[in-house]
Amino acid sequence: MSSPTDSNTNPLIAFSQNLADIVEAVGQSLVAINGQRFPCSGIYWRDGLIVASEETIKRTEEITATLPNGETAPITLLGRDRSTDIAVFKTEASLPVVSIDSDGELKAGNLAIAVGRDAERGLFVSQGVVSTVGDSWRSSLGGYIDRFIRLDLNFYPGSGGSALVNAAGSVVGFNTTGPRRSILTIPAATINRVVDQLVEKGQINRGYLGLAMQPVYLPEALIAAFTLNTKQGLMVVNVESQAPADQAGIMLGDVLLKIEDTPIARLREVQAYLEPQNIGKTVTIQLIRAGALQNISLTIGESGRSK
Template sequence: MVSTETSLLLACSNNLAAAVEQVASAVVAVNARQRIPSSGVHWHSGVVVTTDRALKREEEITVTLCDNRTVPATVAGRDSSTDLAVLKLPETNFPTAGIGDSKSLKVGHIVLAVGRSGENGISASMGVINAVGGAWRSWYDGQIDQFIRPDLTFYPGFSGGPLVDATGCVVGINTSGLSRRSNITLPITTVNRVVSQLLEKERITRGYLGLGMQPVHLPDNLQQTLNLQTNTGVIIVNVKPDGPGDRAGVMIGDILIALDGTPMRDSAQVLAMLEPERINQTLNAAMIRGGNLVQVAITVGDRSMKF
């Protein structure tokens, strides 16, 4: 006689296996590097999402489908800042992924990482959500809408594959390329935004000032003299010739303390002000120059990141 506890465990096991089976038909192997292929997800008809780092070459790329057929693929666009890439396929008559809601994830939720290799087929790893958080920027200046860190094993080839909830819905794309300390998952909102822009423009557009900068502490006497409400800013250490900052008259040694009235304490805050909608708009920069407070109008430029 099977105990109640055993029945519950068996039901849970069957449900997880069903979740993997549900998503497996949309998970592909991306053959764009030597040795172990990466994984990808058939996001919508003829469009596969994978990681940028999965593509070690941009020609002679193939994708292995769920029925073990291998078809050619072309690069539609890639973005190193979010570690996402988009492939176009001539083959469209196989299932697309069921997309879930990454915003519903909570610490402790059971999740599955799923991958596909050319030889061994589908693989899965089970764990829980270790941490969730708000929007953040990658080391490469990519805007990630939500921080998601699963506590599970990313086996070789899992990067570019989906993170799946207990219902079999995809809640993000797994990557090992953005964090120096751990594997993370890119949320659905980020994937959809980047995929849409890559398919439309083949590139990612970002605002650009043409300035190199680093945080600096402001001396107490300078704060008092200028009646400043902040004790930090960012000092300009490089000005790109003929860049937006150069054309506005920004000089090396200037200390930026605010943009459009928002205090700037580090370069990440500056970058956060340079979303695509800011391109060609003018920002009012409050700066300290030679011990005096000056105002500089900078028109945000367009830094296009093409693959």
């Protein structure tokens, strides 16, 4: 007769052992990033490259990483993108490249395994579930995130940048904190896209208008007069000299209604047009100026260049 502790007949023992094996395998690609105000984890994503949560990176010089074997190695910040919360480091250390699943079909209720590394205590794990999976979204800074993934698990010190691992043992992204201390995952597809750009340029140059705007409600008389299908617009409160908006003739007090045929009532709807692929593109902006409806052509500039 088989013993209750026999892993061949007890599914709980088999599950526990499989989970431990997955954590051990992923852990060989995880580092602890030192020299920061708060501890954080990093993932050996590609040969010579470590990715981490940008919001955890406060220092940019004299940074080291604690490797799986306990040794400490210097790492150099290659680039960072606040809008997607991604930082990339170069390292001379050689670790196994993590197994990545950028196409996995996560569902609410799937097992969520967060694996990180602490410089003193080594590997740590938090297990929970994927609580929400949604479509692409934009961060408060306008960064395009390919999928919305929210987790229900404990977030320990050092969990920023920890790997989200699926039941197959592949990494589907890294974990970070969102609004109201929610736990979100930056998916692998987003990480790959941003890493490509940071490796090539060292930064993410996005579209640039040179405008400061704030949402405003439109008077009912204007809505009726122009048969508008929106009750809000974005009022211009500042125009940078010689910026694309200034060169296009946009003025203080203008109320922007549309870019192309898309209504813009929130800043995030403008940010959607400022992805790198739109740099240099000429768009038509519909606005209200002094009670009159106007269309203005504007060529999207590039952030980071002299204005």
